[in-house]
Amino acid sequence: MSNYFSKFNQFFRNKIFKPYSLRYEKQRNELFYKYLKPNPNDKILDLGGNDGRRMASLFPEKGKDIYIADISTEGLEAAKTNYGYTTILINESGVLPFGDNYFDIVFCNSVIEHVTTDKADIYDNVTNREFKEKSLRRQRLFADEIRRVGKKYFVQTPNKHFIIESHTWFPSLYVYFPRSVQIKTIQLLSKFWVKKSAPDFNLLTVSDMKSMFPEAIIIREKSLFMTKSIIAIKS
Numbered sequence: 001m002s003n004y005f006s007k008f009n010q011f012f013r014n015k016i017f018k019p020y021s022l023r024y025e026k027q028r029n030e031l032f033y034k035y036l037k038p039n040p041n042d043k044i045l046d047l048g049g050n051d052g053r054r055m056a057s058l059f060p061e062k063g064k065d066i067y068i069a070d071i072s073t074e075g076l077e078a079a080k081t082n083y084g085y086t087t088i089l090i091n092e093s094g095v096l097p098f099g100d101n102y103f104d105i106v107f108c109n110s111v112i113e114h115v116t117t118d119k120a121d122i123y124d125n126v127t128n129r130e131f132k133e134k135s136l137r138r139q140r141l142f143a144d145e146i147r148r149v150g151k152k153y154f155v156q157t158p159n160k161h162f163i164i165e166s167h168t169w170f171p172s173l174y175v176y177f178p179r180s181v182q183i184k185t186i187q188l189l190s191k192f193w194v195k196k197s198a199p200d201f202n203l204l205t206v207s208d209m210k211s212m213f214p215e216a217i218i219i220r221e222k223s224l225f226m227t228k229s230i231i232a233i234k235s
Contacts, residue, residue, distance in 0.1 A: 024221065028109070028156060028231070029058055031219065035235045036152050042104035045069060045150065047096075048111030052079030055107070067103070069096070071119075092118050094142035098149040106150030110166070110229075113157050113201045115142040122200045128179045135202035143212035147234075155213060155232045156221075160203035162228050167197040175203060206230055 038044065042065065046055045049068035052075075059066065068079040069088040076087035090096065094115050116122075116135035126134075146153050158166040165172040170193065174185045183199045190196045206227065210218055213232035220227040 024223075024228075025054075025057060027221070028154075031231065031233070032058060032107070032154050035217075035233045036105055036154060037235070038105060041065070043067070043102070044105045044107065045098075045103040047106060047108040047146065048114070049079065049085075049107075050075035052083045052085050054109055055079075055085065056083055058107070094138045094145060096145040096149050100148055101151050103150045104152060106146050106153040106155075108146060108153070108155045110156060110158065112139055112142055112155060113203055115139050116200055116202045119198075119200060122198060123183060126179055128182075131179050132202055136208075139202065139204070139208075140212055147213065147215075150234075153213075153216070153232070153234050155209075155216075156229055157204050157209065158229045159220075159227045160205050162226055163224065165203075166229070167195065167201055168193065169195045204230065 032038075038059075040063075044055070044059075044065065045067045046052070047069050049055055050070050050072055052066075052068050055064075055066050055068065062084075065086075066083075067086045067088060068076060069090045070076050070079075071090060071092055073089060076089060079085045080087045088097065092115075115138050117124075117131070117138070143155070146155060160175065161172075163172060164170070165175055168174075168186060168189050170185075170189060174182060177185065186197055186199045190198075204212075206218060206220065209216075209230045209232050213234070216232035216234045219231040219233065221229040221231060
């Protein structure tokens, strides 16, 4: 049975997940250039940029003034070693250690939904309401910080109401289950399913993104004729 799941997961990753993800990465790159029109002198921050690969896909040329901020020391070390980016270790509070309008552009891709509670607390036995309220407070703070430190920004997040939950690639019905059941579902799926995840995310809606980024234009990224993810752009 384990061999069957291994072969299925390999097929799923290589033939479905990877091409699907690359298609949307290309579309987002095109939107980024269309609306933000970066120039060679821009100072750019990738929030939650981990190992820097996303910035490298946006800017394959060398010499850009790029900063990667993340809570992962391992990812930041890779970004610095592999691409020479300036790296900043940040904490989980959502507060950013930069002055107002410090960056010309802030890029944040599939990160804000994870700005919820401290990673050490994600398995705490709390209700959906408690987790959501705590998460939204931190997410709103994080959004305010993006708006404060960036003259322009590009913030993308998966849509809560899409038919497939993007962190597990499983039907999204389970995100409406009680918090304890959500945690157990993710733990079970991570044992055999193609995508591994942790229950650290609070998915947002179009209304949430509009309220968090009031001056931005909101773009609804479509898949299967539905809104797959939401992008807030200030140019």
